Amino acid sequence: MPTIASLSAPATIDVKSSQPQIQVLNPEDGSLVGTVVNNSLSEVDSIIEAAVLGAQKAKKLSSNTRMSVLNEVADNLSNQKELFAQMIAREGIKTINEARKEVSRCVETIRISAEEARRLTGETIAFDQAPGSENRFGYYRRIPLGVVAAITPFNDPLNLVAHKIGPAIAAGNSVILLPHHETPLVAKLFVELFNKTNLPKGILNLVTGYGIDIGDKIVSDPRINMVSFTGGKSVGERILSHVGLKKVSMELGSNCPVIVMNDANIEMAMESCVSGAFWAAGQNCLHVQRIYIQDDIYDQFASEFCLRASKISMGDKLSESTQMGPMINSRAALKVEAMVQDALEKNSTLLCGGKRQGNFFQPTVFANVSSDCLIAKEEVFGPITVLYRFSDKKEAIAQANDVEFGLQAGIFTNDLELAFELADSMDCGGVMINDSSDYRIDAMPFGGVKGSGVGREGVMNAVKEMTDIKTYCFNLRK
Secondary structure, eight states: OOOGGGSOOTTSOOOOOOSSEEEEEOTTTOOEEEEEEOOOHHHHHHHHHHHHHHHHHHTTSOHHHHHHHHHHHHHHHHHTHHHHHHHHHHHSSOOHHHHHHHHHHHHHHHHHHHHHHHTOOOEEEOGGGSTTOTTEEEEEEEEEOSEEEEEOOSSSTTHHHHHHHHHHHHTTOEEEEEOOTTSOHHHHHHHHHHHTTTOOTTSEEEOOSOHHHHHHHHHHOTTOOEEEEESOHHHHHHHHHHOOSSEEEEEOOOOEEEEEOTTSOHHHHHHHHHHHHHGGGGOSTTOEEEEEEEHHHHHHHHHHHHHHHHTOOBSOTTSTTOOBOOOSSHHHHHHHHHHHHHHHHTTOEEEEOOOEETTEEOOEEEESOOTTSHHHHSOOOSSEEEEEEESSHHHHHHHHHOSSOOSEEEEEOSOHHHHHHHHHHOOSSEEEETBOTTOOOTTSOBOOSGGGEESOBSHHHHHHHTEEEEEEEEEOOO
C-alpha cells in the first residue's frame, strides 16, 4: 500500500520529459488520444517575446473588435459542441454528458466575456472636493496589464481555460496559456478557434509542456505582468515563491462542507449533495467532501445517500449511461486509495465503496471520521465524502470552518433567518443556500479564503483583476 507521502497531489505536475512530444493518454484505458509539442525553455522564451509584442497590439484593439472576436469564438464553439465534448471525455476524466455540460458553460463564459468588454469603464472624480482644487477635473479608466500567464488544471480543461482567456482578451491583454499536460488537446482546439478570427497574432499564445520543466520560467519572467493559476495548493505556494512583483490570482481548491438542518427539504439536499460529491469523480474544487447532518434526519439521510452513491455507474466515458469516469491517472487513484487506508487505520466507518479498479475508484462514503484523518482535513480530489452527525448548529459551524480551506459551502434549511445566520458564520468565498457547495454560474465572483487562494474569478471580477486603474487629472485654471 503506498503512503501519502509518496504520492503527489493529483492537480500537480510531477513528471519530467526531454521528449519533443507529449503523448496524451485516455485515463480510462491508457490508449493514445493525441500528441502535443513539449516546448523547450528556449521556445518558451520566444513565445513570451511574441506575447510582449502581442500586448502592444491588444491594448489598441477597440472594444468592438474584442467583442466581435469573442462572440465569433462562442458561435463557432456552439456549432462544434460535440467535437469538443468528445475530446474532453477522451483525454480527461469526464463522462460524455459531463463534457457536454462543460462545453455549454464555456460558450456562456465567452459570451459573458464579450459583454464585459463593453462594460470596461471608469468614473469621473470630484477633484474639487479638496480645497484649492476647484478648477481641476478628472477621471479614472481601466487599462490592460500587458501579458497574462494562464495556467490551468486537468479537471475542467475547456471552461477553466475560457475563464482566463476570455477576460484577459476582453480587458485588452495578451495571454500565454499553459494547459495541464494531461489534457492539452481540447485547449489546443479552443486556441485554434481564436486563430481563425481576426485576432492579431501574438495576443493568444499556447505553450504545451510539463509545468515542472517550464512553469518557473513562465511565472518568474519579468515580462509577465500577471499569473492566473488554478490548481493544487502546493503548486500555488511554489508559484508565489517565484513570481516576483506582479499580480497573482489563484484558486487552489478546498475541502467543501455542507450543513443539512432538520427542517431541510431532504430530497433537494440529497440530489444536490450526491451530484456535488461524485461529479467528475470528485475531481472538482467544489466537491462536496464533508456533510454535517442534524440528528433527527441523520440516519435517513446517510442510508439514502449511500444507496444512491452505490448505484452510480462507472465505465465507458463515451456511453450515455455512464455516470462517473476515472481518476486522471494511476497516481491520483493510488493517492485516494491511500487516503481511504489512512481513514480505516484510524477506525473510521466505511459505509460504501472504498475500492480501486485501475484508474476508477468507487463512490466512497465514510462516517465516524476523526479530525486527524487526511480525508477530514485535506482536499481529497476524488470520490470520497464524509458524513457527520451534529445536534447544535454552533458545533456544525465550528467543525465546518476547522480546515485550512474556504472556497464554498452549502446550507440546506427552510428557515430564512437561520440561513442568514449560518451563511454569515461560514469562513469561505461563497455560500450556497439550498444548494450544495458545487453550485456555480460563470458570471458570479468565484474564489476563496485561507488556503483556497487569492483574488476572484468569475468573468467580471477576472476582467477587473486583469486591469490597472489609471487616473487622469486636468488643471483647467487659466
